[in-house]
Amino acid sequence: MTALPTVSATQTAAPQGLSLAERLEKRYADKDAFARHRDHNMSKEVIAELGEKIKAAGTEYIYYQIPTMQGRVVAKVVPAQHFERFLRKGIAMHRPAMADLQTTREGEMVHGGVEAKEFWALPEAETFTSIPWDTTVATIWCRAYEPLHFGDIGGSVLPTDVRSLFKITHEEFTDRTGLELRSGLEPEMTWVGSMADVIVKDGASPAYQVENLERMRPVYKKIIGYAQAMGFNMIQGDYEDDGQIELNWDYDQANLTADRMTTYRQICRQVARELDMQASFMPKPYNGKMGNGCHHNLSLWRGNENVVEDGRVELHATELAKNAIAGALKHTPGSALVMNSTVNSYKRFWDVGQYVTMDLSWGLDGRDATMRISANGRMEYRQPDASVNPYLSHTYLLAAMDDGITNNLNAGEPMGPVSDFAGRTVPRTMGESIDAFEADKYLMNTIPSEVTGVYLDIKKDEWARYCSTLTEWEFTQYWASIP
Numbered sequence: 001m002t003a004l005p006t007v008s009a010t011q012t013a014a015p016q017g018l019s020l021a022e023r024l025e026k027r028y029a030d031k032d033a034f035a036r037h038r039d040h041n042m043s044k045e046v047i048a049e050l051g052e053k054i055k056a057a058g059t060e061y062i063y064y065q066i067p068t069m070q071g072r073v074v075a076k077v078v079p080a081q082h083f084e085r086f087l088r089k090g091i092a093m094h095r096p097a098m099a100d101l102q103t104t105r106e107g108e109m110v111h112g113g114v115e116a117k118e119f120w121a122l123p124e125a126e127t128f129t130s131i132p133w134d135t136t137v138a139t140i141w142c143r144a145y146e147p148l149h150f151g152d153i154g155g156s157v158l159p160t161d162v163r164s165l166f167k168i169t170h171e172e173f174t175d176r177t178g179l180e181l182r183s184g185l186e187p188e189m190t191w192v193g194s195m196a197d198v199i200v201k202d203g204a205s206p207a208y209q210v211e212n213l214e215r216m217r218p219v220y221k222k223i224i225g226y227a228q229a230m231g232f233n234m235i236q237g238d239y240e241d242d243g244q245i246e247l248n249w250d251y252d253q254a255n256l257t258a259d260r261m262t263t264y265r266q267i268c269r270q271v272a273r274e275l276d277m278q279a280s281f282m283p284k285p286y287n288g289k290m291g292n293g294c295h296h297n298l299s300l301w302r303g304n305e306n307v308v309e310d311g312r313v314e315l316h317a318t319e320l321a322k323n324a325i326a327g328a329l330k331h332t333p334g335s336a337l338v339m340n341s342t343v344n345s346y347k348r349f350w351d352v353g354q355y356v357t358m359d360l361s362w363g364l365d366g367r368d369a370t371m372r373i374s375a376n377g378r379m380e381y382r383q384p385d386a387s388v389n390p391y392l393s394h395t396y397l398l399a400a401m402d403d404g405i406t407n408n409l410n411a412g413e414p415m416g417p418v419s420d421f422a423g424r425t426v427p428r429t430m431g432e433s434i435d436a437f438e439a440d441k442y443l444m445n446t447i448p449s450e451v452t453g454v455y456l457d458i459k460k461d462e463w464a465r466y467c468s469t470l471t472e473w474e475f476t477q478y479w480a481s482i483p
Contacts, residue, residue: 001049001126004143005036020172020402021446027168028448034145034155037122041087050087050125054080060136062128064091066121066144067163067262068100069455070341071389080138090122090142098144098160099454104461105468111160111454119144119158127259132229133270141259159448162391167255169395173402180301181398184251184378185261187386188244188292189268190285193277195219196243205241212239222271223247223264230267232260241290251297251378254398258390261294283340283385284347291348291356292386296393298379300324300401309377316364317373325371325379326411327404328397329360332370332383334440335396336426337433337459339384343466346429348385357382358426363415370426373414383426392455399446430463 018026040046053059064086065075076091094101095118099111109116121142131137144161148154157164174180195216200206213220216239224234224247237247249260265281272279284291300307300320308321317325332339340346348356363369372380384393403409427433434456438444444452 001046003126004040004124019446020399020406023172023176024169024446024448027172028156028159029153030157031153031155033157034120034122034148037143037145038088041122041125046125047084047087050083050128053128054083054138057130057135057138059130059138061138062086063137063139064121064123064142065139066093066098066142066161067389067391068098069160069162069389069392069451069458070100071262071387071391072100073262073266074100075139087123087125090120090145092118092120095119095158095160098158099458102458102461104457105464110457110461117150118147119161120147121145121161129230129263132226133274139263159450160454162389162395162451163255163258165448165451166258166391166395166398169398170255173398177402177405178302179307181254181394181401182251182299182301183254183257183394184248184297185257185390186246186248186293186295186297187261187264187281188240188246188290188294189279189281189386190292191216191219191243191245191272191277191279193275195275195277198242200242207240208238213245216245218275219271219277220245220247222274223267226267226270227260227264230263232264242286244290244292251299254298254394258394261390281386283342283345283387284351287347288351291351293348293356293382294384294386294388296381296384296397297374297376298381298397298401299377306377308373308379317379320405321373321379322411323404323409324401325362325404326409327400327402327407328371328379328381329362329411330409331396331400331403331440331443332360333424333427333433333436334443335393335400335437336383337430337437337455338392338396339388340427340430340433341385341389341459342387343430343462345385345387346427346433349426349428358428360424360426361415362411369415395447396443399443403442430459430466434459434463 059080061077062080063075063077065073067073074097078086095116096109096111102110121144123140123142127141129139143164144158146153146156146158170181195218198206199211206212220237227234233250235248235250239245268279281292307318349358357368357370361369362371364373365375370382374380427436
């Protein structure tokens with residue numbers, strides 16, 4: 001099946017001298033994007049191939065789905081026999097669905113309120129995937145657009161479609177630099193139930209112990225089996241802490257990695273239902289135990305060449321990689337609200353000895369830096385946790401690395417002072433992170449303002465809800481001890 005045309009397929013290159021923000025704005029102004037997508041969907045080849053896939057899989061229902069700004073998935077279910085109709089017209093949803101229909105403490109619905117208009121979402125036929133635990137059901141990813149009757153913006157891509165946001169940002173980056181971002185993720189998660197009971201000697205770690213893996217054999221076998229059936233190339237996994245496992249799939253184009261991370265969460269939820277267990281990507285479920293991270297392993301490619309490494313036997317980063325690292329580290333405080341997206345995320349930074357660093361540093365293969373160069377020729381960014389929205393994290397990382405490459409930022413020496421921004425640290429609460437997000441003018445002015453505005457509304461409300469909630473700790477500390 002032919003791939004969906006790029007968003008900017010009919011546009012000429014942006015004039016030299018425009019900022020990244022201006023170049024992205026030109027791409028979002030493309031009113032022909034919807035029509036191009038629809039024309040592609042209505043080609044005889046696409047209709048025939050999708051029809052054959054539906055028939056071969058025995059599909060009866062399809063989830064037409066799209067990720068929200070917080071990384072959840074919203075969808076409509078449609079009987080499969082209507083697939084040609086929906087290739088043409090897509091689905092419509094209330095715009096606040098992109099913000100999970102969240103209402104603030106003041107009673108206002110984020111992203112436009114009840115009077116907000118709908119958006120239209122067309123399916124990407126090549127993403128059709130059968131669900132292995134019920135093959136009568138399939139999924140298909142959609143791209144969201146402004147309705148055609150919306151005057152000057154009708155037919156253009158909806159800015160708060162974070163999946164499209166990353167694709168557009170990456171297309172612009174590749175067109176301009178010739179570089180492609182590839183990535184692999186390390187999602188950790190905590191399981192609760194009889195199969196997650198841990199055996200460990202006092203003072204020791206349960207990590208890597210085969211007995212603990214054996215106890216969770218039904219869990220990892222189901223996850224890996226379902227993931228492989230949905231196109232993942234699963235490569236390895238291990239036991240890390242009490243009830244915590246990490247299963248990895250092979251690196252790929254970063255947009256495919258983000259899709260797989262979102263699907264992986266759905267797989268894990270299904271396995272938990274089948275085994276009568278609980279499964280959580282909560283970043284810090286227990287004090288004194290490892291939090292659930294999601295390290296991003298990044299590489300930049302020019303054709304078939306990985307430009308992160310230079311071919312030396314010893315670990316080494318190219319000058320271009322050092323520039324990219326400098327950009328990522330420079331904007332780590334500003335992007336923390338994306339990489340650590342919940343109030344609970346920041347609890348990971350308070351336990352000592354938890355493989356989480358607060359310094360803006362990089363190193364060669366050590367795990368005591370925010371970014372490390374691994375023996376596999378990749379840049380491992382250790383900041384994100386398991387709550388992360390992978391579309392936003394890749395978008396913000398790409399923008400940050402672009403800043404480093406474009407402006408030749410200095411990363412300093414491995415584990416040494418980072419000369420361009422020495423002395424800065426990672427925020428340790430969501431409140432600090434909100435301030436750092438708003439203070440990073442480069443990120444605020446590069447990512448579409450509708451995205452940053454809605455995301456801030458969501459996170460400011462989350463922080464306000466947390467700050468206004470009484471906790472058991474407060475009663476323990478103060479109920480009987482004052483004065």
